[in-house]
Amino acid sequence: IAGITQAPTSQILAAGRRMTLRCTQDMRHNAMYWYRQDLGLGLRLIHYSNTAGTTGKGEVPDGYSVSRANTDDFPLTLASAVPSQTSVYFCASSEGSGSGTDTQYFGPGTRLTVL
Amino acid sequence: GQNIDQPTEMTATEGAIVQINCTYQTSGFNGLFWYQQHAGEAPTFLSYNVLDGLEEKGRFSSFLSRSKGYSYLLLKELQMKDSASYLCAVRDADYKLSFGAGTTVTVRA
Numbered sequence: 001i002a003g004i005t006q007a008p009t010s011q012i013l014a015a016g017r018r019m020t021l022r023c024t025q026d027m028r029h030n031a032m033y034w035y036r037q038d039l040g041l042g043l044r045l046i047h048y049s050n051t052a053g054t055t056g057k058g059e060v061p062d063g064y065s066v067s068r069a070n071t072d073d074f075p076l077t078l079a080s081a082v083p084s085q086t087s088v089y090f091c092a093s094s095e096g097s098g099s100g101t102d103t104q105y106f107g108p109g110t111r112l113t114v115l
Numbered sequence: 116g117q118n119i120d121q122p123t124e125m126t127a128t129e130g131a132i133v134q135i136n137c138t139y140q141t142s143g144f145n146g147l148f149w150y151q152q153h154a155g156e157a158p159t160f161l162s163y164n165v166l167d168g169l170e171e172k173g174r175f176s177s178f179l180s181r182s183k184g185y186s187y188l189l190l191k192e193l194q195m196k197d198s199a200s201y202l203c204a205v206r207d208a209d210y211k212l213s214f215g216a217g218t219t220v221t222v223r224a
Contacts, residue, residue, distance in 0.1 A: 031210075042202065042216040043158070058211070090157060096210075103148070104212060106157035 003027065004107035006091050012113045013081050021076045021110050023091030031096030032074040033104065034058075034066060036087040043090065049074055050096055081114045088112070117141045117205050117213035126221045127193055135188045135201050135218045143208030149177050149188045150202040152217065158202055162188065190220070198222045 007022045025032065030051045035043040035058075045058030049068040063085060065077045074093075078085055091107040118140040127133040139147070146165040150158035164170055164179035164186060176189040190197055200217040207213065 033212075035214075040216055043204075043212075043214040045211060045213075048211065059213075101146070101148075101160075101163040102210065103160045103163070105160070108157050 004091055004093055004105060006089075006107040006110050008110060009108070010111040010113075012115065013078075015081055015083060015114055017081050019078045019081055019112070021078075021089055021091075021112070023074045023076070023107060024072050025074075025091075025093045025105075025107075026072065027093060027105070028071060029093035029095055029105075030071070031094045032068065033092040033094075034064070034074070034076045035090045035092065036060065036085075037090060037109075038087050046076065046089075081112075083114045086112060086114045117207065119203055119205055119213060119215035121201075121203050121215040121218045123216070124219045124221070126223060128223050129193055129195060131193050133190045133193060133220060135190070135203075135220070137186045137188070137203035137215060139184050139186075139203070139205050139215075141184070141205055141207065141213075144181060144205065145208055145210060146206040147177075147179055147186050148204040148206065148212065149175075149186075150204060150214075152200045152202060154199070161201075193222050195222050195224065 004025045033048045034046040047066040049055045089110045092104040094104045121137045149161040152158040162177040169178045174191045202217045203215040204212045
């Protein structure tokens with residue numbers, strides 16, 4: 001059972017460079033999410049997708065873009081990285097059924113450092 | 116939006132009980148979640164409350180009072196492996212989760 005995978009595990013990036021963080025799930029979940037986690041601030045939602053072909057902005061979307069071409073993949077792109085984007089990035093998915101717990105399951109995370 | 120508060124740190128002794136409180140102010144409420152996160156790892160689901168009252172799951176219990184905007188997570192018979200961060204998260208009417216900053220629990224022998 002793979003669940004959710006993210007790549008790379010960690011990355012050091014020069015400011016101004018473009019970077020795509022990959023996320024793939026094999027649970028056939030409709031909804032997918034990208035969060036960043038910073039010390040003292042907790043997890044903050046960057047972008048989300050309720051179903052393939054649709055995306056939406058979360059709490060902190062500036063400087064990030066996403067696409068959802070199919071059910072399984074939800075890449076996050078930093079067009080021109082800045083040091084304030086240094087963080088741990090978590091991808092998550094859920095059934096998106098809107099019923100009961102509809103729990104979000106998290107990937108292992110990508111630790112990104114922008115210098 | 117959501118405003119979610121929980122203590123930053125708590126320390127307890129192995130075998131003891133610890134209660135982690137979470138208060139929230141929300142523009143729409145559709146459930147409250149607790150997640151556990153060990154250092155360097157992903158958050159994992161612990162519990163879910165949408166109605167007032169206590170939900171018990173083994174050594175862990177979670178309580179919700181919607182009128183007070185209050186929840187707690189109770190960890191009983193603490194074990195060393197329970198040392199982790201515990202995240203309170205509120206789901207809004209659009210099914211988006213807002214997380215508190217997390218409570219780091221340290222279990223001492």
